[in-house]
Amino acid sequence: xxxxxxSGKKRANGVESRQRILDAAVAIAGExxxxxxxxxxxSARCGLPASSIYWHFRDKDDLIxxxxxRSFETWLAAVELPGEEAGTPLxxxxxxxxxxxxSLVNEPDxxxxxxMLALERRPEEPRSRTVFFQVRHIARQRIEEVVRFVLPQxxxxxxxxxxxxxxxxxxxxxxxxxxxGDSVDLVEMFQFHARLVYETGLRMAAESAx
Amino acid sequence: xxxxxxSGKKRANGVESRQRILDAAVAIAGExxxxxxxxxxxSARCGLPASSIYWHFRDKDDLIxxxxxRSFETWLAAVELPGEEAGTPLxxxxxxxxxxxxSLVNEPDxxxxxxMLALERRPEEPRSRTVFFQVRHIARQRIEEVVRFVLPQxxxxxxxxxxxxxxxxxxxxxxxxxxxGDSVDLVEMFQFHARLVYETGLRMAAESAx
DNA sequence: GACTTACCGTAATGCCTGCTCCAATTGGAG
DNA sequence: CTCCAATTGGAGCAGGCATTACGGTAAGTC
Numbered sequence: 001x002x003x004x005x006x007s008g009k010k011r012a013n014g015v016e017s018r019q020r021i022l023d024a025a026v027a028i029a030g031e032x033x034x035x036x037x038x039x040x041x042x043s044a045r046c047g048l049p050a051s052s053i054y055w056h057f058r059d060k061d062d063l064i065x066x067x068x069x070r071s072f073e074t075w076l077a078a079v080e081l082p083g084e085e086a087g088t089p090l091x092x093x094x095x096x097x098x099x100x101x102x103s104l105v106n107e108p109d110x111x112x113x114x115x116m117l118a119l120e121r122r123p124e125e126p127r128s129r130t131v132f133f134q135v136r137h138i139a140r141q142r143i144e145e146v147v148r149f150v151l152p153q154x155x156x157x158x159x160x161x162x163x164x165x166x167x168x169x170x171x172x173x174x175x176x177x178x179x180x181g182d183s184v185d186l187v188e189m190f191q192f193h194a195r196l197v198y199e200t201g202l203r204m205a206a207e208s209a210x
Numbered sequence: 211x212x213x214x215x216x217s218g219k220k221r222a223n224g225v226e227s228r229q230r231i232l233d234a235a236v237a238i239a240g241e242x243x244x245x246x247x248x249x250x251x252x253s254a255r256c257g258l259p260a261s262s263i264y265w266h267f268r269d270k271d272d273l274i275x276x277x278x279x280r281s282f283e284t285w286l287a288a289v290e291l292p293g294e295e296a297g298t299p300l301x302x303x304x305x306x307x308x309x310x311x312x313s314l315v316n317e318p319d320x321x322x323x324x325x326m327l328a329l330e331r332r333p334e335e336p337r338s339r340t341v342f343f344q345v346r347h348i349a350r351q352r353i354e355e356v357v358r359f360v361l362p363q364x365x366x367x368x369x370x371x372x373x374x375x376x377x378x379x380x381x382x383x384x385x386x387x388x389x390x391g392d393s394v395d396l397v398e399m400f401q402f403h404a405r406l407v408y409e410t411g412l413r414m415a416a417e418s419a420x
Numbered sequence: 421g422a423c424t425t426a427c428c429g430t431a432a433t434g435c436c437t438g439c440t441c442c443a444a445t446t447g448g449a450g
Numbered sequence: 451c452t453c454c455a456a457t458t459g460g461a462g463c464a465g466g467c468a469t470t471a472c473g474g475t476a477a478g479t480c
Contacts, residue, residue, distance in 0.1 A: 115325070178329060258429095
């Protein structure tokens with residue numbers, strides 16, 4: 001271990017405080033949604049006064065947007081198509097589905113918040129909502145890539161339909177688990193879903209080649 | 211003009227006022243969720259003062275619960291398995307799926323509000339949320355019946371899994387449409403989904419009989 | 421006409437909200 | 451040491467919130 005030269009750890013917090021605030025915010029916003037998240041609650045949870053929150057973030061909307069960005073990054077890092085050693089393309093896709101499910105079980109706040117945010121329709125759309133849509137678009141592209149890789153014989157239209165269906169199933173299964181609790185085995189259901197989407201893709205390809 | 215009879219309806223409102231309040235509330239709550247729905251906004255929209263709302267409903271929670279109950283009733287009435295003249299059991303199930311999709315397109319507020327409500331986790335759970343769960347349970351039973359009728363060879367466990375998957379797909383597709391707008395043809399996707407669930411059920415039955 | 425019931429309107433209650441102001445503290449640089 | 455910039459502490463503001471108190475009015479009953 002080294003003596004860290006300049007840093008140590010104790011100088012005025014800054015970076016760490018920002019993380020503490022985000023940690024508190026993701027927990028509360030993931031449970032109560034945008035309107036249900038009060039600055040006072042976040043402040044109480046992270047132990048910093050409201051003024052500190054406003055020093056780090058322009059306003060509440062900015063805070064929630066930052067929450068989404070950070071959560072998405074960690075989520076995205078956890079979700080990659082495994083390498084060739086994992087087996088056939090289908091095997092790899094099923095493993096990836098299981099990994100997505102696991103990360104959703106471990107940190108459901110991100111998607112829960114995102115879904116709540118996206119379902120809302122308010123006259124003036126908050127930035128946090130559009131951030132979620134951007135982020136969601138990236139996720140969609142990644143899934144589309146996987147679909148295209150696993151089922152290379154599909155044409156663009158079929159890829160799009162299948163991707164939409166794949167994401168819909170994922171969202172829906174997540175919601176089911178939120179409702180019914182642990183009685184829904186998310187990992188198993190995601191694998192089931194991945195296989196089903198794959199077989200459907202096979203059938204679609206066969207039909208269009210007919 | 212001396213005061214004519216003003217025959218039809220003008221006096222002593224009561225029932226009609228209650229409906230006006232519920233109409234306003236379902237629109238606002240369907241767009242903004244529980245916390246986003248203020249009594250003042252509902253009052254402004256229905257033209258009645260806040261005190262009238264509190265005459266008809268105990269509190270905000272009671273109002274939202276009533277909104278859910280009423281919306282569910284109209285939704286449930288719109289969704290029935292069509293009669294034998296519609297064709298094979300699968301045909302009938304697909305038609306029913308299309309009908310569900312249509313009613314969701316026409317009145318998305320019910321499910322949008324329900325999903326937002328169900329995703330929230332607050333320390334003290336509002337009655338409206340439990341009402342949604344009750345209502346949702348009824349819907350699930352109805353779908354389970356349909357699954358059992360269309361695929362009578364399935365055992366109970368398979369029926370349960372398939373029903374969960376069917377509902378998850380429906381929720382997920384609905385959410386997709388909320389995100390992507392009319393570019394998602396909900397009716398078509400619901401039919402697609404119904405057929406896919408059916409084929410999966412066939413395969414499950416064949417496997418368990420193996 | 422007196423009394424009751426059902427409903428509407430006004431105005432207020434007290435709490436909570438997002439957000440800001442400003443003074444205090446801290447660590448590093450000169 | 452002094453000075454500066456980064457942070458925190460806490461008090462405070464205006465506005466919005468759910469909810470209520472209370473008085474008014476119209477119709478129905480006797």
